[in-house]
Amino acid sequence: MGIWNSSVSETQIKFKNRLWLYIIAIIILFLLIVPSLVVIPMSFSDSQYLEFPPESYSTRWYENYFYSIDWIQATWTSVKVGVLTIFVATPVGIMAAYGLVNSNTKIRSILFPIMISPMMVPVILVAIGLFYFYVQFNMVNSILGLVLGHSLIAMPLVLIIVLSALSNYDMNQEKVARSLGASRLRAFFEITLPQIKFSVVSASLISFLTSFDEVIISLFVSGGDNSTITRSMFLALRDQIDPTIAAISTILIIISSVFLILTQTFGSPKD
Amino acid sequence: MTSTQKINQEGINKTELDQLDKKERYTLFGLTVPYLALVFGLIIIPIGWLFYMSFIGRDETLSLENYQRIWNSKAYLRIFKTTFQISLLTTLFCVLLGYPLTYFMSQLSNRWANICMIGVLIPFWTSLLVRTYAWLVLLQKKGLINSLAVDWGLWSEPIKFVHNTSGTLIGMVHIMLPFLILPLYANMRTIDKDCLKAAANLGATPTRAFWTVFFPLSLPGLFAGLLIVFVLCLGFYVTPALLGGGKVIMVAMKISDNIELYYSWGAASALGVVLLGVTMIILFIASKLVSIDQLGNRS
Numbered sequence: 001m002g003i004w005n006s007s008v009s010e011t012q013i014k015f016k017n018r019l020w021l022y023i024i025a026i027i028i029l030f031l032l033i034v035p036s037l038v039v040i041p042m043s044f045s046d047s048q049y050l051e052f053p054p055e056s057y058s059t060r061w062y063e064n065y066f067y068s069i070d071w072i073q074a075t076w077t078s079v080k081v082g083v084l085t086i087f088v089a090t091p092v093g094i095m096a097a098y099g100l101v102n103s104n105t106k107i108r109s110i111l112f113p114i115m116i117s118p119m120m121v122p123v124i125l126v127a128i129g130l131f132y133f134y135v136q137f138n139m140v141n142s143i144l145g146l147v148l149g150h151s152l153i154a155m156p157l158v159l160i161i162v163l164s165a166l167s168n169y170d171m172n173q174e175k176v177a178r179s180l181g182a183s184r185l186r187a188f189f190e191i192t193l194p195q196i197k198f199s200v201v202s203a204s205l206i207s208f209l210t211s212f213d214e215v216i217i218s219l220f221v222s223g224g225d226n227s228t229i230t231r232s233m234f235l236a237l238r239d240q241i242d243p244t245i246a247a248i249s250t251i252l253i254i255i256s257s258v259f260l261i262l263t264q265t266f267g268s269p270k271d
Numbered sequence: 272m273t274s275t276q277k278i279n280q281e282g283i284n285k286t287e288l289d290q291l292d293k294k295e296r297y298t299l300f301g302l303t304v305p306y307l308a309l310v311f312g313l314i315i316i317p318i319g320w321l322f323y324m325s326f327i328g329r330d331e332t333l334s335l336e337n338y339q340r341i342w343n344s345k346a347y348l349r350i351f352k353t354t355f356q357i358s359l360l361t362t363l364f365c366v367l368l369g370y371p372l373t374y375f376m377s378q379l380s381n382r383w384a385n386i387c388m389i390g391v392l393i394p395f396w397t398s399l400l401v402r403t404y405a406w407l408v409l410l411q412k413k414g415l416i417n418s419l420a421v422d423w424g425l426w427s428e429p430i431k432f433v434h435n436t437s438g439t440l441i442g443m444v445h446i447m448l449p450f451l452i453l454p455l456y457a458n459m460r461t462i463d464k465d466c467l468k469a470a471a472n473l474g475a476t477p478t479r480a481f482w483t484v485f486f487p488l489s490l491p492g493l494f495a496g497l498l499i500v501f502v503l504c505l506g507f508y509v510t511p512a513l514l515g516g517g518k519v520i521m522v523a524m525k526i527s528d529n530i531e532l533y534y535s536w537g538a539a540s541a542l543g544v545v546l547l548g549v550t551m552i553i554l555f556i557a558s559k560l561v562s563i564d565q566l567g568n569r570s
């Protein structure tokens with residue numbers, strides 16, 4: 001009886017009168033989380049067909065994946081490109097954020113919209129633009145082309161994350177360090193960077209995931225030996241449904257979850 | 272303050288200070304150069320070139336042929352109509368599902384709200400392809416949803432949900448929902464709860480307090496969320512291509528087909544320019560309504 005009549009909002013609504021909202025919210029959360037998880041039991045199915053629940057279980061689709069040179073190569077390409085994207089997008093994004101924070105408002109209001117334009121322009125246009133560009137410079141199917149393309153869409157995320165960290169940071173601390181004789185670079189690395197490190201860590205993790213999950217740019221500018229895993233998956237899904245995809249999807253879910261947990265633990269201050 | 276200004280104006284070392292000031296500005300601008308170079312080199316110039324290509328006709332001369340084709344062809348008009356319909360419906364469903372959930376989360380204690388937030392972030396960071404594939408599995412004729420529904424007597428014959436509009440819509444709503452929830456939640460968290468207490472204190476019923484106080488205050492977040500969902504839907508490619516099974520053709524897919532199948536850069540570019548134009552107009556309106564930072568807030 002206590003919980004039914006306990007108040008659950010500022011306007012003193014009783015829990016029993018709010019029950020409908022709790023039920024709706026739980027249903028929606030369920031619909032958000034559970035559908036993706038369906039691939040996990042599917043990946044252990046013994047059948048060629050997508051039956052659910054599977055009649056018998058096996059690990060044949062995992063074997064299929066781990067013994068397939070194509071899939072493993074595509075996975076390595078994606079990991080390589082993801083890691084390299086961290087090393088391009090994060091420093092470039094941090095430098096730009098540092099420059100913006102210390103510039104005057106007028107410059108900032110001009111540069112900021114340009115800088116987040118990769119996020120505003122539909123990805124398909126970025127992809128065909130890059131494709132055209134890479135054809136001219138013989139960069140189609142190259143790792144470099146993929147890394148630059150993925151960095152382009154990861155940079156605005158780095159910029160926004162680091163910018164919000166820097167705007168809560170008192171730049172005078174750096175001035176103090178410099179007045180005591182530190183060079184600007186040293187002041188940044190020893191004073192500023194340690195204080196924004198959580199944002200830098202989450203920005204790099206997000207850069208990796210952005211690259212690792214990216215489909216459309218990869219579809220246009222990668223191929224051959226440097227095909228990414230997302231490209232191979234997309235093509236496999238379009239042409240025929242191979243249950244190996246369920247095994248790969250399960251692995252991808254695990255990777256994303258690990259990254260999400262890492263971001264939540266190391267990407268935000270403890271207290 | 273006045274003394275430093277005086278020194279500056281009277282300038283024992285005015286030139287040196289000015290030079291330092293200038294140097295400082297150049298240094299700061301220099302830091303943004305790599306970023307700007309990448310954006311200019313890999314987005315603005317290629318898109319500028321697409322813009323130019325869109326005015327080149329089949330005979331390699333300047334013409335409006337590509338745009339006339341879009342305007343006159345029933346097929347192209349249908350593609351635009353489909354794109355708008357799907358985007359509008361997806362946005363509508365996202366609002367209907369996202370608003371109650373976000374409102375619920377904003378009412379919880381921080382601890383529970385963070386737990387729910389993980390529920391929103393897990394799908395957000397799960398690969399788009401994985402989620403699309405999951406729906407492909409769930410919605411097909413022999414899939415889980417059909418077999419459960421038939422068992423429970425909700426419908427007697429399995430319904431085909433994939434490779435048509437309904438499948439596309441279900442998949443897209445699932446994928447877009449976090450994009451609505453995140454900005455809306457950020458906004459709802461900043462609403463001062465004392466306003467609601469005050470409304471209740473002045474005799475408003477909970478329903479009235481919600482509609483006259485809370486809802487209007489949540490509108491900026493709602494607009495930010497629904498505009499970003501709508502804009503993302505307009506250029507969406509992966510989910511309609513896989514769940515639509517060739518029956519749902521959206522602008523992005525047509526652009527891709529024009530290049531991959533027909534090598535027709537002019538037609539693809541013209542479609543791209545129209546898509547970009549519509550996107551920019553919507554984002555411009557959005558930037559008048561809400562701060563642009565909110566639109567890009569992914570985490």
